[in-house]
Amino acid sequence: MTVTEEPKPRRLTPKGRATRDRIVEAATELIARNGVAGTGIEDVRAAAGVSGSQLYHYFDSKQALIRAVITRQADSVLQPGEPRVTALDSFEALRAWADAAIERQVETGCRGDCNLGSLAGELSVRDEESRSDIANGFLRWKDLVLDGLRAMRDRGELRADADLEELALSLLSALQGGVLLSQTMLQVRPLEASMNAALAYIHSFAVDAVG
Amino acid sequence: MTVTEEPKPRRLTPKGRATRDRIVEAATELIARNGVAGTGIEDVRAAAGVSGSQLYHYFDSKQALIRAVITRQADSVLQPGEPRVTALDSFEALRAWADAAIERQVETGCRGDCNLGSLAGELSVRDEESRSDIANGFLRWKDLVLDGLRAMRDRGELRADADLEELALSLLSALQGGVLLSQTMLQVRPLEASMNAALAYIHSFAVDAVG
């Protein structure tokens, strides 16, 4: 929780916490559908069923709300899909994770996805604090993938000379790039292709890859 | 030029063409630095050295200007880098193309890139016409990569069973995802990793790959 935005009130009651959460969730859904720029405070207010004052009671500004959304999404650690995979420490788990991400796009018709990549695309160039939050989120995701890959290498499933950082980064990049293209082209093929490539790259470092 | 926005005046003189181009270029640079949402009409006006009326003389709206920027960028077919590579029909050319994209990020410190991917991230969810323009641009890029891969297969360098569409899509996705992560994390490693993975995937279908 190192990127957690401090709640605005000094003390947050369960009731206040619930209201705050409701606001963040409403914002997340609206941003998924309309983007950050296309989501106004009034939209969030209406969707969360609160007044304008409540919004500013819990968040200093629209930016603070956006950052709460970023935090929420970064904390959806295995966000690409349901069901939640506990660790990415086998080829099967990696493949399942990729398939879940693909399935998610299929279900939504490649529309409306509020993930770190789409937030980065909208915010990085003009909001340094949000960019930093998103970057931290990506780092945490990378570390999670890294942990899994490290476990695989320690079990002798990946070659000792594999650059695990590179593998993790290529997987994350493939995911974000695949989602971006799939959402733009309104078809799931780019994500399928990019995940196939990234997984194949990881597989090329499997100990029995030559077999 | 199938996605070309019709110029607003019925006839465009060389002088008018120059002014219009100057506006589009100014907009492109500003968008690279500040994003679409962070670039206002007044910013473009000042940077291009024209009046507000001139902007609306040449473009019906801000959206029309953005679409002209999209067209311009999609037409920068081998936009990822300089020098302009004439065709992506060999492993060497693909590697050079990837290296050029990486070099471009190195030169800019992973900041400020107005490519189809970043435009897609900002616009796709809330501007259907822009999304369509960008998607068409991606399709054209994919076709260009496809042409190169097809030539390689016809020359016997890629196996007949290679799914060239998948290879082209994985390469484009890796490029966009790599740029996105590199720009967010302000380091070039993600792009290096993603391009390595995509090129390795293509290479895994090389006819002499088993050697």
Added chain:
DNA sequence: CTGAGACTGGGTTGCGCAATCCAGAATTCG
């Protein structure tokens, strides 16, 4: 119990922005 703080609601403010208005100069074409 009471004062302070958290929570809530609805209305208002002011500014930034895209777009328009008004007018004139430059160029083209019949």
Added chain:
DNA sequence: CGAATTCTGGATTGCGCAACCCAGTCTCAG
């Protein structure tokens, strides 16, 4: 040549938006 069109400039408009204001209710802690 003159009418029509293109190009140009600067000021103004009006609306959408984020943020604030004012007031009241609820809850907690000393």
